[in-house]
Amino acid sequence: MLTNYRSNLTKDLDSSIYYINQVRIISEKKGDNFYLSKGYYGLGYCFYQKGDINKAQKYINTSIPIANESNNYQTLALAYNQLGLIKKNESNYPVAIQLFLKSLKISEKNKLKEKTIALKNLGNLFLSQNDTIQAMKYYKEDYQFTKENDLIADQFGSCNNLGMIERKKNPGLALKYFNTALSIAKQLENKQKQYDIHINLSVLYMSENKYRNFDKTLSHLNAAKKLIDDLDDSSLYFLYYYNFGGYYYKKGQYSQARDYYFKAEKVAENHSVPLDYRMSLMDDLNTVLEKNGEYQQAYHYQKIFNRLNDSIFTIEKAKSINEIITKYEVDKKNSQIQLLNQQRELQSKKSKLMIITSVLLIFILIGFLYFMYKRSQFQKKLRQQESINHQQEKEKLIQDQELKEMSALVKGQDFERNRIAKDLHDGVAGDLAGIKLLLAKENVNLNNENLEKIQNNLSDVFQEIREISHNLSINNLKEKNLRNLILDLELSYRKRNEFNFDIHIYPENALDDLNETKKINIYRVLQELLNNISKHAKATEVELSINRHFNDLNIIITDNGIGFSVDKKGVGLKNIQERLDIISGEINIQSNTNKGTSIIIEIKL
Numbered sequence: 209m210l211t212n213y214r215s216n217l218t219k220d221l222d223s224s225i226y227y228i229n230q231v232r233i234i235s236e237k238k239g240d241n242f243y244l245s246k247g248y249y250g251l252g253y254c255f256y257q258k259g260d261i262n263k264a265q266k267y268i269n270t271s272i273p274i275a276n277e278s279n280n281y282q283t284l285a286l287a288y289n290q291l292g293l294i295k296k297n298e299s300n301y302p303v304a305i306q307l308f309l310k311s312l313k314i315s316e317k318n319k320l321k322e323k324t325i326a327l328k329n330l331g332n333l334f335l336s337q338n339d340t341i342q343a344m345k346y347y348k349e350d351y352q353f354t355k356e357n358d359l360i361a362d363q364f365g366s367c368n369n370l371g372m373i374e375r376k377k378n379p380g381l382a383l384k385y386f387n388t389a390l391s392i393a394k395q396l397e398n399k400q401k402q403y404d405i406h407i408n409l410s411v412l413y414m415s416e417n418k419y420r421n422f423d424k425t426l427s428h429l430n431a432a433k434k435l436i437d438d439l440d441d442s443s444l445y446f447l448y449y450y451n452f453g454g455y456y457y458k459k460g461q462y463s464q465a466r467d468y469y470f471k472a473e474k475v476a477e478n479h480s481v482p483l484d485y486r487m488s489l490m491d492d493l494n495t496v497l498e499k500n501g502e503y504q505q506a507y508h509y510q511k512i513f514n515r516l517n518d519s520i521f522t523i524e525k526a527k528s529i530n531e532i533i534t535k536y537e538v539d540k541k542n543s544q545i546q547l548l549n550q551q552r553e554l555q556s557k558k559s560k561l562m563i564i565t566s567v568l569l570i571f572i573l574i575g576f577l578y579f580m581y582k583r584s585q586f587q588k589k590l591r592q593q594e595s596i597n598h599q600q601e602k603e604k605l606i607q608d609q610e611l612k613e614m615s616a617l618v619k620g621q622d623f624e625r626n627r628i629a630k631d632l633h634d635g636v637a638g639d640l641a642g643i644k645l646l647l648a649k650e651n652v653n654l655n656n657e658n659l660e661k662i663q664n665n666l667s668d669v670f671q672e673i674r675e676i677s678h679n680l681s682i683n684n685l686k687e688k689n690l691r692n693l694i695l696d697l698e699l700s701y702r703k704r705n706e707f708n709f710d711i712h713i714y715p716e717n718a719l720d721d722l723n724e725t726k727k728i729n730i731y732r733v734l735q736e737l738l739n740n741i742s743k744h745a746k747a748t749e750v751e752l753s754i755n756r757h758f759n760d761l762n763i764i765i766t767d768n769g770i771g772f773s774v775d776k777k778g779v780g781l782k783n784i785q786e787r788l789d790i791i792s793g794e795i796n797i798q799s800n801t802n803k804g805t806s807i808i809i810e811i812k813l
Contacts, residue, residue: 209234213250217257225254245275245283253290259480261294269764273714273755281318285311289325296333303796303808304333324350324362331369336484344373364392364401368408375412379419382412399435406432407447414451414458425455443479446472450489457492462500469493487516557582640666640673690719690727694752697738701750706742707767711752718756726813729787730763736780737765737807745769745805756813763809771799 213227232247252267268287275283292307308330315323327350335343351366371385386409393401410428413421429452436444453468469492476486490513497506557579564571643666651659685693691713701709741747747769755762774797788795792812799805
């Protein structure tokens with residue numbers, strides 16, 4: 209079944225879905241979690257290829273705890289990698305990077321060849337943000353890994369990626385990489401890969417450098433056309449037409465260039481084309497139409513380009529976060545290198561000084577003065593570094609103080625909740641019980657149906673006050689473990705019948721050993737999130753998934769409601785952040801208008 213599933217992936221996805229589902233069914237019957245995790249992951253991969261992202265995420269998330277439990281590290285690495293691709297396609301780059309790095313860590317620890325997939329995806333992600341330094345780092349590591357492990361098919365991707373990065377800066381090296389990749393594609397008899405390289409070579413030979421050769425450009429475009437006919441895939445015409453447009457543009461034949469750009473635009477309308485390709489086409493159409501004197505149409509495509517460019521503004525914000533982190537690491541390493549170089553330079557000066565002392569007294573004096581100067585400079589820098597360290601320590605103390613204040617504030621809130629719960633239970637609830645007894649006594653002789661209804665209503669109110677009191681009471685939280693508290697929440701919302709509410713906790717004992725602080729704060733966070741969904745989201749479906757892997761606790765809560773602006777954080781979200789800060793938790797919120805909300809919380813236990 210697995211062999212049939214894999215052989216149909218590139219030609220008949222529906223058949224692949226059938227075969228991999230058989231793997232899942234057989235594995236469940238046999239109780240074989242190793243192959244069961246493969247079945248769920250395979251279903252997720254197929255639905256990702258079909259474009260059904262919701263089903264893909266559902267099956268892949270299901271596969272992760274099963275793969276972890278059965279030590280199926282290959283499937284675990286692939287699952288995190290696939291989830292990273294989904295987040296990358298959603299432009300959620302920080303989460304995508306975390307998922308790719310998880311996949312890479314698992315592959316390295318268990319010496320899996322899936323390491324090459326994670327390295328390529330990390331390179332692609334940084335390249336999409338124009339961070340060629342980080343992209344080059346991962347591509348080169350992947351190239352070395354595929355060569356050392358004789359992974360011929362994977363080596364193709366490394367060569368192609370390195371060629372694309374080096375194309376502008378070092379076209380000679382890029383040509384070497386592309387030719388190696390083309391040789392591998394022919395060796396594998398893979399026409400899709402051959403097409404990709406012919407397209408890339410056609411671009412290289414149009415470049416503004418000594419390798420420009422329009423005859424070779426034309427030759428590679430014609431080779432690409434033949435491969436499109438063999439592959440019978442009309443979406444491949446996009447890059448073929450686009451590069452033909454570039455060919456005529458470089459030759460100054462703007463009318464022909466415009467016609468081919470229009471053909472590429474038509475292909476893009478009928479097929480899924482990456483955003484950066486579409487933006488590049490809109491920009492080139494604007495330029496060539498302006499060159500051709502068609503200014504009104506040129507302005508039309510300039511507006512489209514600007515709109516597409518504005519749509520990736522959030523990506524730039526994510527990029528700036530990564531740049532800050534990367535810059536910090538680079539600066540830290542550069543400081544260490546600089547200090548080491550200074551120490552080596554100082555040692556070198558001392559050695560030279562000893563040689564000079566044996567030659568002339570005057571050289572000793574000069575050398576000594578020079579040494580003292582350098583020493584004073586070094587001490588000055590050392591004092592500056594000590595000042596920086598002092599400032600960092602001071603900032604850490606301030607942060608610790610803020611955390612203590614936050615913790616005290618939360619404790620105060622919990623104390624107030626407990627007091628209100630006690631007043632409700634002992635005061636209001638007691639009074640209601642007394643009123644009910646009086647009414648029952650009065651109605652013994654009257655036998656009035658309306659009084660009976662009032663008694664029943666008082667019972668409902670009494671029960672509701674009792675539930676509110678229990679939810680508020682810190683003592684009630686201390687008496688139960690977190691799993692049972694969450695199940696009580698589920699039961700409460702099911703009774704209210706506001707939305708369908710599903711909870712998944714894996715493994716079952718994932719929440720059993722939490723300390724009191726973590727248990728209470730996690731429960732309060734979930735209470736607040738569900739309360740927000742109930743009050744604002746207008747959702748019909750809510751799902752809560754809790755997974756634990758060693759000391760990493762992952763909480764995902766999703767709804768299909770109306771969404772909200774994540775930039776506007778109310779008191780509720782601020783309270784949630786304060787509680788997560790106390791227990792070393794991080795929260796990531798993704799929400800789109802009328803497309804629901806997904807909230808991911810990661811806690812280090």
